[in-house]
Amino acid sequence: MKTILLCIDTDVERANEQVRSVTELPLETEQVRIVLYHVFRADDEDADAENLKSVSEAIERLEEAGFTVEVSQSSGDAVRSILEKAEAIDANVISLAGRKRSPTGKALFGSVTQDVILKSDRTVLLSATE
Template sequence: MKTILLCIDTDVERANEQVKSVTELPLETEQVRIVLYHVFRADDENADAENLKSVSEAIERLEEAGFTVEVAQSSGNAVRNILDQAAELDADVISLAGRKRSPTGKALFGSVTQDVILKSNRTVLLSTAE
């Protein structure tokens, strides 16, 4: 079985692009496990990723496509948590949603996507919303 760690934020449009990028791959859905993963910025014991619209819509669309979907969450440093979660799951693929930023914006604000790509030894599937 293949495992895809689909790292999802709160942006519904980006989440939809990620789901589309996965569902368009030539995969045997019964052989793929998808873990939707959200990293909250702050530690809030009442936070529940399944209450996020981006997550609930992604679950619905992925299940409609025939995938088995699990939800996981954490809080804190997104890059470290994504890499740790990928290692814990032994994920075959990390799916990320990129944001269109200028080179200056990337330099000033950093990029979780860029850091995960550079620090991971796993395949990274990058989706960007139009």
């Protein structure tokens, strides 16, 4: 069985693009487990990723496509959390949603996507939106 760690934020459009990029791959859905993963910025005991519209819509669309979906969450540093989660579940692929930003924007604000790509030894599937 292959495992995809689909790292999802709160943006519904980016989440939909990530789901589309996965569902269009030539995969045998019964041989793939998808772990939807959200990293909250702050530690809030009441936070529940399944209450996020981006996550609930992604679950619905992936299950309709025939995938087995699990939801997981954490809080804190997104890059570290994503890399640790990928290791913990032995993910074959990390799916990320990128945003088109200027080189100056990337330099000033950093990029979770860029850091994960550079620091991971796993395959990274990038879905980019405007």
